[in-house]
Amino acid sequence: MTQQEFQQRAHTIPHQPGIYKYFDAEDVLLYVGKAKDLRKRVSSYFSKTFTTYKTHELVQRIRKIEFTIVDSEQDAFLLENSLIKEYQPRFNINLKDDKTYPYIVIKKEPFPRIFLTRKKINDGSEYLGPFTSAGKVRELIAFIRQYIPLRTCKLNLSDQHIKKGKFKVCLEYHLGNCKGPCEGLQDAAAYAESLQQVRNMLKGNLGSVIAHFKAQMQQHAAQLEFEKAELMRKKIEHLESYQSRSVIVSKHLNSVDVFAILKDDELAYVSYLMVSNGTIVQTHTVPLEPKLEETEQEVLSFAVARIRTDFNSIAKEIIVPFEIEYPDTAISITVPKAGDKKKLLDLALKNVNYFKDELRRKKILHLEGSSDIEKKKVLYELQSYLHLQEVPVHIECFDNSNFQGAYPVSAMVCFRDGLPSKKDYRHYNVKT
Structure with missing residues (x-):
């Protein structure tokens, strides 16, 4: 859609909060966005100079614009996230996490x-x-x-x-x-x-459980049921021991959600800590793929809304490294500078850095499709780690097994130039 084509229908878009949807010539949903002022936001796509190819490509593909008016910015925020989750438009941020959680x-x-x-x-x-x-x-x-x-x-x-x-x-x-x-x-x-x-x-509210068991213990003792009272006492001791070993952050904290973000040229990584009654009860880190010119604030705002929805969070406070847009006025946004909340934020950042490094290491090990230089780099690293005299261009790994000391078998896998050579795999029946 050109700027001239857009100007012909710009007057039909209201100056109200809502969400807008872009479709291509085949009526495929390309992008979903939210806005305080729909006309101003949509007009900005057809009047600014783009710094990335992806944004320019999006505008070139737009053939139809639809919008939905809502009562508030908060409603627009929630509707945008639900539509992105349902339709996963090509040019929206992609939460690269397709797991089904238990x-x-x-x-x-x-x-x-x-x-x-x-x-x-x-x-x-x-x-x-x-x-x-x-x-x-x-x-x-x-x-x-x-x-x-x-x-x-x-x-x-x-x-x-x-x-x-x-x-x-x-x-x-x-x-x-x-x-x-x-x-x-x-x-x-x-x-x-x-x-x-x-x-x-x-x-994570073990205090209530312990109090319940203590009341039962006293009731059994009052009724002279000392064996049952002793059983309750042992349960209380075990729970108190477990509580002391669990990751207690602070007894002064109630329920909070903690988010940290790390962004590079291609992906963003968001770490999430769910804290309930001062205890970390859930941790999760996900990669996200920004598609346009989204800032760290926009990516984190999207991730916070999506992850809180996925994990059914009811925490009334969110701890983040910088201010983000979150229109729900019932939720307080905290950017800590010191204290227990800052320690939580540092822990989330530590998790997200570890997650990124692990992905990088896994990517290095998956050499298929890599260039010869990348393959040789890994082999040279392996040579250095194992103190080998030559580069290990041919590797054979053997594993032996038996069934209670009988029927011994062996298997061999083979790697050539860092890649599995499955035609050279072997299975042996061992005779002793």
């Missing part, structure tokens, strides 16, 4: 089970998370079950079935891992209280 689900059913899932189903169940590691989620569920007895069976524990005596307690009950709701040995109110303690643990 959740802990509290199933909507009588005496709800808790388990790991990667799919959110609109069935009324409660989903806690997401979390960045499935392995950590499994460890967390195992940790919870050590202290809070919950059922793991798939039985339909309706009141009608329980009253008819359809079920019998299983081994989990006799091991102390379940309190037997299937036989009516635990009522729904007591089970719901246990689930509330699960929620507290997942939010």
Whole structure:
């Protein structure tokens, strides 16, 4: 779309907040943006001199402009992020993170089970998370079950079935891992209280869980149930020990989100720390690909909104290295200069630097498509690290295995000039 073509329809764009969408000749969405003043913002694309080829290319491809008026800048901000997430337009910032994150689900059913899932189903169940590691989620569920007895069976524990005596307690009950709701040995109110303690643990609020166990311990002691009181005391000791080992930032901090950014010529990297009740409960770092002339502030603002949405953050304070545009007035933006918050920001920056270095190292190791100079550079580095007399242009690696001392086998992989040579791979049956 030329400047003259745009001027013919510029008067139809209002001076109001909203989002605008650019489409090409094939009606493919190219770009989504937000603006306090739609006409001023859209007009700027057709009146300024561009410093990058990508912005110039975007303007040349525009054939249709659509806009949506909203009530406030905050609404425009939220709508822009949701549209980018849904359509992923070619010229918008691309969050290069296509993982499906695991959740802990509290199933909507009588005496709800808790388990790991990667799919959110609109069935009324409660989903806690997401979390960045499935392995950590499994460890967390195992940790919870050590202290809070919950059922793991798939039985339909309706009141009608329980009253008819359809079920019998299983081994989990006799091991102390379940309190037997299937036989009516635990009522729904007591089970719901246990689930509330699960929620507290997942939010990092171990203090509430410890207080709950202390109350139970005192109740058992008052009723002369000393064995049960001793069991509660051991649980309290273990939780207090775990709490002392966890990453406590500050007992004076409540729930905050911490973001740090590192930007180079091609990509930006954003690190995220979720802090709940003074404890770091989630960490995540993602690469982003700016497509136009976005500044660090614009990239970080986009990442903050997207990551907070993905991780269902409810923190009312965001800690960042510089001021960013975040129109939600209920959220406070903090740029710390010293103290615990500055230490958190430094930790996030340390994580983002490590993440970038790891990506660089991985890129070096993936030599396919690299130039001969890049391949030789890696081989020379390997020669130096291993103190070899010659450049390792041909590498063979062997691995041996057996089945309880019998049926020995061996395998060999081969690398030529730093690349896998799969035609030279071998498998051996070893005779001894």
